[in-house]
Amino acid sequence: xxxxxxxxxFFIVIAxxxxxxxxxxxxQIDMNNLYPWCIVAFDSLERSPAERITMLKxxxxxxxxxxxxxxxxxxxxxELTMAKENDIEIISVWLWLNAKRDSxxxxxxxxxxxxxxxxxxxxxxxxxxxxxxxxxxNLTQEQSIQKAAKMIKYIYEKADGIGCKVALYxxxxxxxxxxxxxxxxxxxxxxxxxxxxxxxxxxxxxxxxPQIVKKIKPYLSSVNLNGMRKEGxxxxxxxxxxYEKEMIQQLIDEGYNGPWGILGHVENKDVEKVLKQNxxxxxxxxxx
Numbered sequence: 357x358x359x360x361x362x363x364x365x366f367f368i369v370i371a372x373x374x375x376x377x378x379x380x381x382x383x384q385i386d387m388n389n390l391y392p393w394c395i396v397a398f399d400s401l402e403r404s405p406a407e408r409i410t411m412l413k414x415x416x417x418x419x420x421x422x423x424x425x426x427x428x429x430x431x432x433x434x435e436l437t438m439a440k441e442n443d444i445e446i447i448s449v450w451l452w453l454n455a456k457r458d459s460x461x462x463x464x465x466x467x468x469x470x471x472x473x474x475x476x477x478x479x480x481x482x483x484x485x486x487x488x489x490x491x492x493x494n495l496t497q498e499q500s501i502q503k504a505a506k507m508i509k510y511i512y513e514k515a516d517g518i519g520c521k522v523a524l525y526x527x528x529x530x531x532x533x534x535x536x537x538x539x540x541x542x543x544x545x546x547x548x549x550x551x552x553x554x555x556x557x558x559x560x561x562x563x564x565x566p567q568i569v570k571k572i573k574p575y576l577s578s579v580n581l582n583g584m585r586k587e588g589x590x591x592x593x594x595x596x597x598x599y600e601k602e603m604i605q606q607l608i609d610e611g612y613n614g615p616w617g618i619l620g621h622v623e624n625k626d627v628e629k630v631l632k633q634n635x636x637x638x639x640x641x642x643x644x
Contacts, residue, residue: 482550522550
C-alpha cells in the first residue's frame with residue numbers, strides 16, 4: 357500500500373467509528389422534554405434555592421415545576437428569579453384549594469401570596485390546580501361539577517389577569533377522576549384549560565387507561581410519570597412497575613410526546629438521588 361493512501365483510509369475508519377457510536381447510542385433523551393416535579397417540598401437535604409438551581413443544572417434540566425409548602429414561600433420570589441437568571445423555565449406552580457381556607461372570591465393567604473409573587477415577577481406560567489375533597493362533601497355529581505366549574509373559572513380569570521394559564525391536576529378523590537376533570541373543562545368552553553395527568557394518582561385507572569388516554573389527549577399539557585402497579589405503592593421508581601411502559605407507549609400512540617415529569621416525590625431522601633433513579637428508569641423504558 358502506497359503511503360498516500362494511508363491518511364485516507366485512516367480518516368474513513370475514524371468516520372465509520374464515529375457513525376457506529378452514534379448509531380449504537382441510537383435514540384437520545386432530550387432533557388428539554390423532561391422536567392422534575394415535587395423537588396422543593398420533598399428533599400431530605402432541604403436545599404436552598406441556589407443549591408436547587410445548581411442541582412437542576414448539573415442534572416441537565418432546563419425547566420421544572422414548582423411545588424411548595426408555606427415555609428418555602430419566603431424564598432419563592434428569589435428562587436423563581438434565580439431560575440430565570442440561569443435560563444431555567446418554571447413551567448408550573450402548584451395551587452391547592454381547601455374549602456376550609458379557599459372559597460369563591462377569596463383565597464387563602466398562601467394562595468393569594470402565590471398570585472402576588474407571580475404578578476410582581478411578571479412570570480407567565482401555568483397554575484396546576486387541584487382540590488381537597490372537602491369541597492365536594494355530600495354533593496351530587498351535578499352539584500360537584502357546578503361548584504368545581506365556578507371555582508376554576510374564578511381561578512382562571514384571576515390567573516389570566518396576570519398572564520398565566522390553568523391546568524387541572526388529578527390528585528385523588530372526586531376531582532382526581534379524569535372523567536370529572538373533562539366534564540369541568542367542557543362546562544367552561546370560554547376558558548382555555550388543560551390537564552395534567554399524574555401516574556402516581558392513577559393506579560385505580562390502569563385497566564381503563566387505553567380509553568382514558570383517548571379522552572384526555574385533547575386537553576393534555578403535562579404527564580408526571582411513576583412506576584405503576586395496580587396494588588401500589590403510590591410512589592414507585594419508573595421502570596420498577598408493571599404498567600408504566602405500556603401506558604407511556606399508549607400516550608405516544610395517541611400523539612402525546614411530552615413534556616414528561618420526573619418525580620422527586622419521596623419522603624426523607626436526597627431528591628437528587630431520587631431524580632437520578634427515575635431518569636435512569638425512564639431511559640430504560642423509552643430507549644429499549
